[in-house]
Amino acid sequence: xxxxxxDPAYIRKRGLQLTAILAAVLLLIGWIVSDSWSTRxxxxxxxxxxxxxAMPHDGLVVEQxxxxxxxxxxxxxLALTPTASxxxxxxxxxIVQKGQVIASREADLTGAGDELPLIFAEQPPTLTADTVLRxxxxxxEAGSPGALPALWSGDMVDVGxxxxxxxxxxxxxxxxxxxxxxxxxxxxxxxxxxxxxWYWPVCGALVLLALALTLRTxxxxxxxxxxxxxxxxxxxxxxxxxxxxxVSRDFNTKYRQSLLGVLWSxxxxxxxxxxxxxxxxxxxxxxxxxxxxxxLTGIIFFNFFSESVNLGIDSIVANGSLITKxxxxxxxxxxxxxxxxxxxxxxxxxxxxxxLLFTRTPITKAILLxxxxxxxxxxxxxxxxxxxxxxxxFFRDTRFLWSVVVLLWTYATPIFYPETIVPASLTTLYHMNxxxxxxxxxxxxxxxxxxxxxxxxxxCALCxxxxxxIGLLVFRKNQDKFVYHL
Amino acid sequence: xxxxxxxxxHVTMDFKLxxxxxxxxxxxxLNALHGKRKVRVFHALNDVSFEVERGTVMGVxxxxxxxxxTILKVISGIYxxxxxxxxxxxxxxxxxxxxxxxxxELSGRENIYLNGAILGYSxxxxxxxxxxxxAYSELGDFINMPxxxxxxxxxxxxxxxxxxMVQPEVLIVDExxxxxxxxxxxxxxxxxxxxxHGGATVLxxxxxxxQIREMCNRVVWLNHGQVVECGETxxxxxxxxxxxxxx
Numbered sequence: 001x002x003x004x005x006x007d008p009a010y011i012r013k014r015g016l017q018l019t020a021i022l023a024a025v026l027l028l029i030g031w032i033v034s035d036s037w038s039t040r041x042x043x044x045x046x047x048x049x050x051x052x053x054a055m056p057h058d059g060l061v062v063e064q065x066x067x068x069x070x071x072x073x074x075x076x077x078l079a080l081t082p083t084a085s086x087x088x089x090x091x092x093x094x095i096v097q098k099g100q101v102i103a104s105r106e107a108d109l110t111g112a113g114d115e116l117p118l119i120f121a122e123q124p125p126t127l128t129a130d131t132v133l134r135x136x137x138x139x140x141e142a143g144s145p146g147a148l149p150a151l152w153s154g155d156m157v158d159v160g161x162x163x164x165x166x167x168x169x170x171x172x173x174x175x176x177x178x179x180x181x182x183x184x185x186x187x188x189x190x191x192x193x194x195x196x197x198w199y200w201p202v203c204g205a206l207v208l209l210a211l212a213l214t215l216r217t218x219x220x221x222x223x224x225x226x227x228x229x230x231x232x233x234x235x236x237x238x239x240x241x242x243x244x245x246x247v248s249r250d251f252n253t254k255y256r257q258s259l260l261g262v263l264w265s266x267x268x269x270x271x272x273x274x275x276x277x278x279x280x281x282x283x284x285x286x287x288x289x290x291x292x293x294x295x296l297t298g299i300i301f302f303n304f305f306s307e308s309v310n311l312g313i314d315s316i317v318a319n320g321s322l323i324t325k326x327x328x329x330x331x332x333x334x335x336x337x338x339x340x341x342x343x344x345x346x347x348x349x350x351x352x353x354x355x356l357l358f359t360r361t362p363i364t365k366a367i368l369l370x371x372x373x374x375x376x377x378x379x380x381x382x383x384x385x386x387x388x389x390x391x392x393x394f395f396r397d398t399r400f401l402w403s404v405v406v407l408l409w410t411y412a413t414p415i416f417y418p419e420t421i422v423p424a425s426l427t428t429l430y431h432m433n434x435x436x437x438x439x440x441x442x443x444x445x446x447x448x449x450x451x452x453x454x455x456x457x458x459x460c461a462l463c464x465x466x467x468x469x470i471g472l473l474v475f476r477k478n479q480d481k482f483v484y485h486l
Numbered sequence: 487x488x489x490x491x492x493x494x495x496h497v498t499m500d501f502k503l504x505x506x507x508x509x510x511x512x513x514x515x516l517n518a519l520h521g522k523r524k525v526r527v528f529h530a531l532n533d534v535s536f537e538v539e540r541g542t543v544m545g546v547x548x549x550x551x552x553x554x555x556t557i558l559k560v561i562s563g564i565y566x567x568x569x570x571x572x573x574x575x576x577x578x579x580x581x582x583x584x585x586x587x588x589x590x591e592l593s594g595r596e597n598i599y600l601n602g603a604i605l606g607y608s609x610x611x612x613x614x615x616x617x618x619x620x621a622y623s624e625l626g627d628f629i630n631m632p633x634x635x636x637x638x639x640x641x642x643x644x645x646x647x648x649x650x651m652v653q654p655e656v657l658i659v660d661e662x663x664x665x666x667x668x669x670x671x672x673x674x675x676x677x678x679x680x681x682x683h684g685g686a687t688v689l690x691x692x693x694x695x696x697q698i699r700e701m702c703n704r705v706v707w708l709n710h711g712q713v714v715e716c717g718e719t720x721x722x723x724x725x726x727x728x729x730x731x732x733x
Contacts, residue, residue: 238606245603253591321586326604327563327578397511480566484501 005237015214042070056148058139065171070189072124079184088146152184246336298415312385320486364449379464386471434463496570499531545702576655623647
């Protein structure tokens with residue numbers, strides 16, 4: 001057999017190809033996420049309404065310092081209460097910096113309810129530490145009905161179930177007179193996000209690293225030194241044909257002698273979805289928009305997980321007769337099993353796309369992140385298969401225990417129910433379920449058409465790479481002992 | 487051409503015979519509780535050393551439990567020796583027992599590719615040799631039928647054809663020649679001879695002394711995991727015969 005994988009020219013070419021792919025993927029991700037990640041939204045905490053500020057009168061001036069917790073101001077919502085049967089008059093809101101008005105809004109108070117929004121988003125003023133909101137009230141014209149509404153103030157912040165003392169209680173003045181309180185209002189704005197500032201430099205560094213590794217590996221090959229990447233390349237060169245054969249065996253034998261054949265990969269998730277739709281639609285449908293899509297996304301990701309592990313758990317034991325007779329890296333059995341299921345998963349994406357079209361779910365560029373979501377899931381599942389098939393060699397109980405665990409896991413993952421039914425005290429634990437993160441990722445990109453928040457990427461990366469690494473270590477440490485237990 | 491293809495260097499292979507090999511959690515827990523994790527060690531191979539030169543057909547003889555199959559498994563890399571090492575230059579092709587590495591649902595033709603891949607052949611090689619393998623195995627139209635319809639003789643013929651179609655550098659044969667009809671047996675013997683003349687190194691385990699005498703030019707005699715004698719075929723076979731029959 002030709003050993004092309006030892007040729008430095010081949011390694012250089014392969015390395016450049018892989019680097020180009022990496023760069024393309026990073027570019028793609030950057031392009032998809034840049035819109036939603038380049039700014040970070042901000043919403044101030046809300047002060048509990050405890051007292052009316054003062055009886056409003058013509059020319060009342062209220063000044064409230066704005067904490068510069070965001071860079072750009074989008075809107076301020078004031079809390080009001082009508083003093084007569086109907087509110088009337090108007091208010092001028094100025095954003096003042098060092099005595100200079102940098103933005104101003106005139107708001108009509110006629111018919112105002114208990115909230116008055118002041119929108120600055122068109123030309124958002126930049127906030128600094130000494131920015132002040134100055135409100136000046138103007139009486140309604142004489143003879144017209146209604147009166148100026150009053151403003152609310154308070155000194156406590158609502159934090160969910162309890163309250164705590166608010167910060168910056170010394171920046172409110174009413175007609176020049178200081179008050180120990182804050183105006184009841186919510187400030188929303190946005191800041192440039194640090195993530196996008198760091199994204200491109202980090203990407204650049206990764207690409208350079210890949211190039212450096214390529215050159216190093218090529219020179220190692222020239223000098224006939226060992227290196228991890230060379231070993232991996234050799235494995236790939238030697239065993240990719242075998243992997244291909246094993247996968248196509250799994251795939252070809254799966255639907256032999258069934259009438260519909262491969263169509264089952266397509267039909268199965270759709271039928272499961274229909275059953276769950278019929279059963280759960282009365283309970284959960286109203287609280288979940290696009291319930292069929294919600295079901296199908298959960299079903300295909302979770303099915304891949306349970307199918308791969310179910311079949312993969314036996315991958316070593318079932319190939320026992322081969323392992324005791326031919327030498328080959330034993331990694332190939334769990335890997336080929338999981339890749340077979342992966343093909344199944346890819347086929348079952350077709351009904352998902354059809355469903356999205358059918359339900360007129362807008363498909364955005366975020367859908368291009370689908371391979372990334374599948375990649376995360378695949379690494380996690382492969383790690384689980386490595387761990388469990390190793391355990392199963394030594395304790396054949398593993399397979400029976402697993403069937404119980406996977407049942408529990410099904411209910412611990414929001415496949416057919418909304419995650420809001422989980423008690424708040426359990427959410428942290430609940431979110432530690434890797435399947436939750438992967439399915440959340442999928443639903444963000446497929447159903448909502450947006451990229452998940454940065455933290456989800458981090459969770460997904462951790463949830464996929466840590467189990468994979470543990471799985472590889474466990475498998476490697478025990479693989480020489482397999483043959484005595486088969 | 488007298489370079490060493492296989493060198494077995496002070497190989498010792500111990501099997502831990504846990505009094506009851508635990509494969510379920512209950513036993514494991516009970517054993518752990520009773521503190522009886524006594525491990526009885528069985529020396530399958532004890533300081534075995536020999537070398538095989540290129541082109542040699544090396545017979546391995548010995549009574550049941552002498553360690554014949556174990557040494558072959560150490561050489562093919564399936565067992566890691568407890569101490570010592572076995573070094574093989576070039577690719578080892580094991581001749582598989584009936585059916586292992588085959589999939590009953592797939593057709594004979596698909597199994598040629600599957601089994602060929604397991605034995606480490608490349609796709610190009612298999613595409614090139616496919617027709618030759620089919621012709622050699624005398625399966626005819628059966629090649630497109632699922633393997634579960636095959637008789638054991640047909641399976642053996644297919645397995646033999648795949649294993650020997652390549653010119654393996656080291657071929658490992660563990661008692662499989664007595665399959666197929668008279669005709670195929672003599673054909674396979676001829677094929678083995680052809681391989682040997684082509685420079686393949688063969689390690690050959692058999693209980694039939696007659697077969698060993700016919701095919702091997704060197705023989706290693708194992709008894710209770712130790713080398714009793716290693717040398718020229720007839721001398722070792724005579725000594726073995728005397729020991730087994732006379733003793």
